[in-house]
Amino acid sequence: MENFSVFRTPQTIIYGRHALNEAAxxxxxxxxxxxxxSDHVMENLGYVSNIRNDLSKVGVESAIxxxxxxxxxxxxxxxxxxLLKSENxxxxxxxxxxxxxxxxxxxxxxxxxxxxxGDYMGGKTLASQNSVPHIAIPTTAGTGSEATDATxxxxxxxxVKMMIKQPVFMPDVAIVDPMLTISSxxxxxxxxxxxxxxxxxxxxxxxxxHPMTDKLALSAMELIVGNLLAAYEDGNNLEAREAMSLxxxxxxxxxxxxxxxxxxxxxxxxxxxxxxxxxxSNAMLLPAVLEFSKAECIDRLADLGRYFxxxxxTVSNEEAAEIAVSSVxxxxxxxxxxxxxxxxIDQQRFESVISKMAEDALASxxxxxxxxxPSKEEIMKLYLSCYTYNFANHRVSKxx
Ligand SMILES: NC(=O)c1ccc[n+]([C@@H]2O[C@H](COP(=O)([O-])OP(=O)(O)OC[C@H]3O[C@@H](n4cnc5c(N)ncnc54)[C@H](O)[C@@H]3O)[C@@H](O)[C@H]2O)c1
Ligand SMILES: [Fe+2]
Numbered sequence: 001m002e003n004f005s006v007f008r009t010p011q012t013i014i015y016g017r018h019a020l021n022e023a024a025x026x027x028x029x030x031x032x033x034x035x036x037x038s039d040h041v042m043e044n045l046g047y048v049s050n051i052r053n054d055l056s057k058v059g060v061e062s063a064i065x066x067x068x069x070x071x072x073x074x075x076x077x078x079x080x081x082x083l084l085k086s087e088n089x090x091x092x093x094x095x096x097x098x099x100x101x102x103x104x105x106x107x108x109x110x111x112x113x114x115x116x117x118g119d120y121m122g123g124k125t126l127a128s129q130n131s132v133p134h135i136a137i138p139t140t141a142g143t144g145s146e147a148t149d150a151t152x153x154x155x156x157x158x159x160v161k162m163m164i165k166q167p168v169f170m171p172d173v174a175i176v177d178p179m180l181t182i183s184s185x186x187x188x189x190x191x192x193x194x195x196x197x198x199x200x201x202x203x204x205x206x207x208x209x210h211p212m213t214d215k216l217a218l219s220a221m222e223l224i225v226g227n228l229l230a231a232y233e234d235g236n237n238l239e240a241r242e243a244m245s246l247x248x249x250x251x252x253x254x255x256x257x258x259x260x261x262x263x264x265x266x267x268x269x270x271x272x273x274x275x276x277x278x279x280x281s282n283a284m285l286l287p288a289v290l291e292f293s294k295a296e297c298i299d300r301l302a303d304l305g306r307y308f309x310x311x312x313x314t315v316s317n318e319e320a321a322e323i324a325v326s327s328v329x330x331x332x333x334x335x336x337x338x339x340x341x342x343x344x345i346d347q348q349r350f351e352s353v354i355s356k357m358a359e360d361a362l363a364s365x366x367x368x369x370x371x372x373x374p375s376k377e378e379i380m381k382l383y384l385s386c387y388t389y390n391f392a393n394h395r396v397s398k399x400x
Contacts, residue, residue, distance in 0.1 A: 005210035007257050015176035024054035026173045030133035031091030033061040035084045037104040038095040039068045045183055063087040072103040073154040077117050080107045092134045098143030101136045105151040105169045108134040117153050120164045127168040136171035139180040140192040141244035144252015146174035161268040163364050178245040190335040191279025193228040196248040198282040202261040203254035205297040206369045213258035216250040223247030225307040263289045265366030269357035274345050283337040287329040288386050296371035333391040340387045354380050
């Protein structure tokens with residue numbers, strides 16, 4: 001039996017306040033004309049023109065694709081790829097949330113390898129050429145996509161959020177500057193922050209976790225548990241923003257190498273069919289899925305419980321794991337995360353697609369990494385319970 005683990009990251013990671021200043025230099029050493037893949041929000045914030053000015057100062061020309069909206073589709077990929085070709089760009093810069101970064105990953109790989117992005121799902125087509133150099137600059141904290149070798153693109157023909165994972169999708173450079181996240185509105189801070197927390201937790205409880213990913217996942221959990229609410233309550237709290245950017249990056253590195261599990265497996269179909277932002281759909285599932293999985297990962301959830309409540313050092317692991325689940329529920333409540341019903345999803349429509357969603361979740365492979373591997377029926381039951389899930393029904397720690 002194989003007894004080794006693999007750990008992949010971008011070649012270069014630059015993080016910390018004003019790391020963005022390094023973007024132009026990194027681009028100049030990799031190409032002569034950059035395609036900046038971003039969106040209109042980033043343009044209105046002035047981020048796009050700033051980076052283009054920096055690029056021109058070091059002699060790098062640029063073209064821009066601003067068509068990304070939340071949850072990228074194969075259509076954005078095709079549009080941006082056509083632009084890359086017609087403008088003869090030889091380096092890709094993604095500037096935005098996970099949606100911009102994921103679009104750029106697909107474009108950078110297809111530019112050198114051809115074909116339809118869906119062909120790369122499940123390793124059906126393996127990329128044989130390196131991608132066009134890709135510099136990923138996240139503005140959310142977040143998806144961690146800047147440090148993962150996965151891209152999530154919706155197939156507009158069958159409404160499946162395709163999880164496509166191959167080493168070639170890893171960006172060459174990740175530039176993680178917390179200053180860019182200050183403009184993130186409350187709802188985006190909440191959704192993306194819970195996404196990062198879900199990455200850290202799922203990487204830590206994954207059946208494919210290993211010592212390299214464990215340390216990053218633990219550090220990420222500690223940073224996110226300690227700072228998410230502060231960043232949400234005061235977006236100008238730079239220490240909290242900085243901790244969230246680092247936590248999100250570490251969580252990305254952890255889950256890219258240890259995989260995500262049931263929460264993400266179940267979350268993608270909700271995103272594809274009901275267009276719930278990724279972080280919110282994770283949050284709507286996270287406490288219920290942890291309750292479902294708890295018995296198979298008591299010791300690991302206990303570590304999480306002790307970040308939420310340091311006084312839990314003295315209690316049993318069962319008790320500390322219970323504190324973890326309760327604390328995640330309370331965090332969702334404090335971040336004003338609704339359940340699926342509260343989001344406005346029609347009950348009849350939801351129930352009519354539960355079977356498809358459960359099948360799509362299983363087909364993604366993520367549920368198979370969960371400490372407790374679910375059947376299709378169990379996933380369907382979980383979807384139903386999450387529809388009306390009561391986040392307020394948490395047990396406040398007896399220790400406080
Ligand atoms: N590839 C991966 O490893 C990976 C991991 C997790 C999630 N994802 C994917 O990432 C996507 C979600 O990305 P996301 O959660 O970062 O959200 P997003 O990229 O969809 O952005 C959400 C909204 O926030 C705005 N925004 C982003 N940063 C901002 C800022 N600093 N100031 C103001 N507004 C800002 C965007 O313009 C957008 O309107 C999903 O498609 C999800 O599936 C990918
Ligand atoms: Fe995620």
